[in-house]
Amino acid sequence: xxxxxxxxxxxxxxxxxxxxxxxxxxxxxxxxxxxxxxxxxxxxxxxxxxxxxxxxxxxxxxxxxxxxxxxxxxxxxxxxxxxxxxxxxxxxxxxxxxxxxxxxxxxxxxxxxxxxxxxxxxxxxxxxxxxxxxxxxxxxxxxxxxxxxxxxxxxxxxxxxxxxxxxxxxxxxxxxxxxxxxxxxxxxxxxxxxxxxxxxxxxxxxxxxxxxxxxxxxxxxxxxxxxxxxxxxxxxxxxxxxxxxxxxxxxxxxxxxxxxxxxxxxxxxxxxxxxxxxxxxxxxxxxxxxxxxxxxxxxxxxxxxxxxxxxxxxxxxxxxxxxxxxxxxxxxxxxxxxxxxxxxxxxxxxxxxxxxxxxxxxxxx
Amino acid sequence: xxxxxxxxxxxxxxxxxxxxxxxxxxxxxxxxxxxxxxxxxxxxxxxxxxxxxxxxxxxxxxxxxxxxxxxxxxxxxxxxxxxxxx
Numbered sequence: 001x002x003x004x005x006x007x008x009x010x011x012x013x014x015x016x017x018x019x020x021x022x023x024x025x026x027x028x029x030x031x032x033x034x035x036x037x038x039x040x041x042x043x044x045x046x047x048x049x050x051x052x053x054x055x056x057x058x059x060x061x062x063x064x065x066x067x068x069x070x071x072x073x074x075x076x077x078x079x080x081x082x083x084x085x086x087x088x089x090x091x092x093x094x095x096x097x098x099x100x101x102x103x104x105x106x107x108x109x110x111x112x113x114x115x116x117x118x119x120x121x122x123x124x125x126x127x128x129x130x131x132x133x134x135x136x137x138x139x140x141x142x143x144x145x146x147x148x149x150x151x152x153x154x155x156x157x158x159x160x161x162x163x164x165x166x167x168x169x170x171x172x173x174x175x176x177x178x179x180x181x182x183x184x185x186x187x188x189x190x191x192x193x194x195x196x197x198x199x200x201x202x203x204x205x206x207x208x209x210x211x212x213x214x215x216x217x218x219x220x221x222x223x224x225x226x227x228x229x230x231x232x233x234x235x236x237x238x239x240x241x242x243x244x245x246x247x248x249x250x251x252x253x254x255x256x257x258x259x260x261x262x263x264x265x266x267x268x269x270x271x272x273x274x275x276x277x278x279x280x281x282x283x284x285x286x287x288x289x290x291x292x293x294x295x296x297x298x299x300x301x302x303x304x305x306x307x308x309x310x311x312x313x314x315x316x317x318x319x320x321x322x323x324x325x326x327x328x329x330x331x332x333x334x335x336x337x338x339x340x341x342x343x344x345x346x347x348x349x350x351x352x353x354x355x356x357x358x359x360x361x362x363x364x365x
Numbered sequence: 366x367x368x369x370x371x372x373x374x375x376x377x378x379x380x381x382x383x384x385x386x387x388x389x390x391x392x393x394x395x396x397x398x399x400x401x402x403x404x405x406x407x408x409x410x411x412x413x414x415x416x417x418x419x420x421x422x423x424x425x426x427x428x429x430x431x432x433x434x435x436x437x438x439x440x441x442x443x444x445x446x447x448x449x450x451x
Contacts, residue, residue, distance in 0.1 A: 141367070148401075151417065196419060
């Protein structure tokens with residue numbers, strides 16, 4: 001192949017070759033978790049889970065920001081969005097995520113000014129264009145998304161845009177991996193580390209996790225060839241008894257990651273304890289604004305208060321997010337719970353495991 | 366959410382003190398902020414998420430993936446030859 005010709009990362013032939021290699025080396029059962037919900041969708045979409053030898057079980061991880069955003073954060077969002085003069089901006093995924101009684105979509109139907117943005121920078125632009133309104137951005141997402149939020153805050157500060165604020169709900173991957181691996185219910189033998197989180201953060205931090213828990217992690221991309229390669233390298237490590245961090249996505253990821261992006265994050269944010277929906281409180285697993293930027297915190301501008309929040313008793317989203325159940329284990333799956341009337345967040349998001357199963361594998365194979 | 370797509374930088378400029386660019390995604394052009402990749406140059410590929418460039422894309426990996434596959438197939442072939450020889 002010509003070195004300058006781009007490789008087709010969706011090539012069925014190359015994907016199949018990696019799958020053949022996986023079959024060739026697999027001698028015993030292994031459970032591999034893909035952290036990222038984007039990878040869950042791609043694995044099901046391309047049917048890679050069906051091509052793997054029966055010994056390999058893929059466990060779907062909590063890497064769906066919309067799914068793990070706490071009920072408290074969603075109720076807070078709903079209350080802020082309902083206040084007069086507020087334009088509440090959010091990524092589109094968040095609109096249908098059920099809160100206690102309603103979602104942002106129904107809040108909009110009830111008159112709240114809720115708008116979908118593609119980038120937090122669009123929310124800053126909106127604030128600049130409408131100086132008499134308060135523009136609030138729902139800051140969800142993992143390390144991949146945080147630099148964009150930090151840069152948007154700095155842009156607002158530089159241009160004296162004071163009617164912009166964020167509702168901080170960002171979460172971090174490594175504390176979640178620690179939580180999974182130290183849980184007594186853990187059955188994960190190896191991880192596909194999320195490629196785009198690592199594009200920002202690098203993977204040096206994962207080396208400590210691999211050593212501490214004797215668990216291999218392979219940084220993996222999102223196309224079928226990437227995914228098959230990532231699974232192959234994880235299985236090979238497991239079969240050889242190794243537990244290292246390998247990078248199978250080097251076109252986007254280096255060990256050190258993007259230092260400029262990391263500096264932006266650290267300048268604006270600091271680690272805080274955070275509540276994960278379905279999982280619980282994970283110490284230092286979220287990011288809050290540093291004191292110098294706290295004036296951009298929507299919680300400082302808008303008072304909110306609510307009573308006890310209750311999840312749907314039918315929904316097993318927590319077990320799905322912890323990797324101890326699959327959507328097929330849920331009695332409500334594709335019955336009471338569908339993407340148009342979801343009981344839990346994983347049925348809503350384009351990264352949720354339940355939505356992936358609903359779309360690509362509604363009937364258990 | 367962590368979905369990100371590669372695109373080619375067509376133009377770099379500054380807006381209100383922030384580094385911006387125009388990026389081509391296979392025919393669709395969009396504005397992308399370069400605050401996180403200030404070293405990017407016109408003509409380079411970036412991987413874009415939420416309107417920001419996460420990183421520059423390196424071209425070397427394609428070769429690495431193919432080399433890995435070739436290596437594996439060669440070693441399988443060697444194993445089989447060995448098997449036949451026994």
